[in-house]
Amino acid sequence: MNTKYIDLISQTYDFPQEEFTLENNKLNFHDIDLMELVEEYGAPLKFTYLPQISKNINRAKTWFSDAIKKHDYKGTYNYCYCTKSSHFKHVLNEALKNDIHIETSSAFDIDIVENLKKEGKITNETYVISNGFKRAQYVTNIARLINNGQKNCIPIIDNYEEIDLLSEQIDDTFKIGIRIASEEEPKFEFYTSRLGIGYKNIVPFFNKQIKDNPKVELKMLHFFINTGIRDTAYYWNELLKCLKVYTSLKKICPSLDSLNIGGGFPIKNSLLFDFEYDYLVDEIVNQIKITCENEEVDVPNIFTEFGSFTVGESGGAIYEILYQKQQNDREKWNMINSSFITTLPDTWAINKRFIMLALNRWNESYERVLLGGLTCDSDDYYNSEQNMNAIYLPKYNKDKPLYIGFFNTGAYQETIGGYGGLQHCLIPTPKHILIDKDENGNLVKTVFNEQQKSEDLLKILGYAN
Known part of the structure; x- marks a missing residue:
């Protein structure tokens, strides 16, 4: 019986895909080992994969160039x-x-x-x-x-x-x-x-x-x-x-x-x-x-x-599942270590859906869950993946940390969310990593901004100089 998370994804979608591959039971995105990223920088985490910006620009240029040539x-x-x-x-x-x-x-x-x-x-x-x-x-x-x-x-x-x-x-x-x-x-x-x-x-x-x-x-x-x-x-x-x-x-x-x-x-x-x-x-x-x-x-x-076409597919967000709450016979809430309202505001404001996948534990059994954010706001949740009408993730196990990623989040989320400023319930803005490639095709990672500290927020609020 096919009850593992990898079976679910493989049966539901054509997987792997160009940007998503699986290696050693862990998800890669554009050859980025996402669990390695978590181990190096922690979570929650935002990242921008810069080469995808140039790739999409040149895709569009090629489409128009071909059409212009075809139609003289x-x-x-x-x-x-x-x-x-x-x-x-x-x-x-x-x-x-x-x-x-x-x-x-x-x-x-x-x-x-x-x-x-x-x-x-x-x-x-x-x-x-x-x-x-x-x-x-x-x-x-x-x-x-x-x-x-x-x-x-x-x-x-x-x-x-x-x-x-x-x-x-x-x-x-x-x-x-x-x-x-x-x-x-x-x-x-x-x-x-x-x-x-x-x-x-x-x-x-x-x-x-x-x-x-x-x-x-x-x-x-x-x-x-x-x-x-x-x-x-x-x-x-x-x-x-x-x-x-x-x-x-x-x-x-x-x-x-x-x-x-x-x-x-x-x-x-x-x-x-x-x-x-x-x-x-x-x-x-x-x-x-x-x-x-x-x-x-x-x-x-x-x-x-x-705009979105240029930069959207370069962005991603990574969260850790902190805890699972069984609220009734049917609903299990997996609580992330951040907030959807503050880090992916389009999911709250316009019910936008992004690609969401587990980063690890693909070879384990799965369950249906809801995802909840840390703020004390009833709207801080994410409850349906675009084409499955539900969220399925590897089963929660407090002894085996589970990480999830939201992908193609590079457009609008930071500016709508008020990047670097106050966030709902004072949830801090996550650390942000830039990922590029050098002339030899090797990944180069740099920290663009650290996670907000309490001093940053207190200063904005007038409690500190």
Whole structure:
């Protein structure tokens, strides 16, 4: 009878997989011996595997390059990294090794761009696509960046006042884009995105504020929907509506030469994950070309702003099972030595699921459990793996420590969780390890940040200097 944890995983999924392998009854992730990591650094533990960032960037570049070649597409492709997914310097440094561009969303983003520029990671040729609703400081910072020579900084106009606000502070002519306020899926509580300008209003807006304005040059139309890039009737319908706006604008605005289709590529959230990225890219390029040919306008240069896709699959979190509580006849709670609310806030806020696997004891029998965090909050739990509708782990044994890992957690969790600041119930931020490879392919591990200490939290709270 197959009752071991390894039997369960092997029967449920195609296992091992490219990034997950088993060696000596222990889980490896991208050739990282995770139990060795625990033995060296302890748990709870966060880690970032930097090479995966470059790998995903180049995967996307290849898909677009292949599609452009296949369809004899005359425009170029530009990969932008959406910084709000993870602002950490080690992430930007790795991403910028790959000849990419930057998308920003707030005022302090521009300070990061200027820091990277001083270090030679960004040049005046780098595209800086500035999205978001622009408050005074954001406008000032964008203007400073452009005035200091960042000629390819393109603020994306989000409302009717932003052109005037930017014009007041930018010395010379500057490039702009316009964001389309896309219509949302029927399941949303509202019909139209709060971001951007409505489809029907864009051409009148151009005629009123841009057409005869000698200071601005419209270069880009920006399109993004909350559900991301998916092979659904909704996505293709919204894309075609966007292309209709693009071709209409292009006929009256020769300077318009770029279409930004935003981000939204999904990342692997289950061992059953299967997504045809190459097909979707091919069809997007094909649809843009067909539409432009039918309308007899030149095809645009294509921009994307991949955030989670860039950095998400580089991250992981490791916890130890501290104790098991049998709360009734059916429910066993395995308590982790950290908090889901504080370290993986998306599991609490939007019910997001990540890949979750045991790190050790794969050759032992398993049981169905719930996972609970350390805070005294009833919502601090994780109760279902994406495709099993339950969590199964090796049976709890107080004499045999059990460690679990959550994978592909590299996007948003630190910034949403308030990295380095106060955490719910004063649960400390875990130690964070960076993992890279040297020129010989050997793993190189460094401590990015130690686990928070009580003094750190007391200082924030005003109890210590």
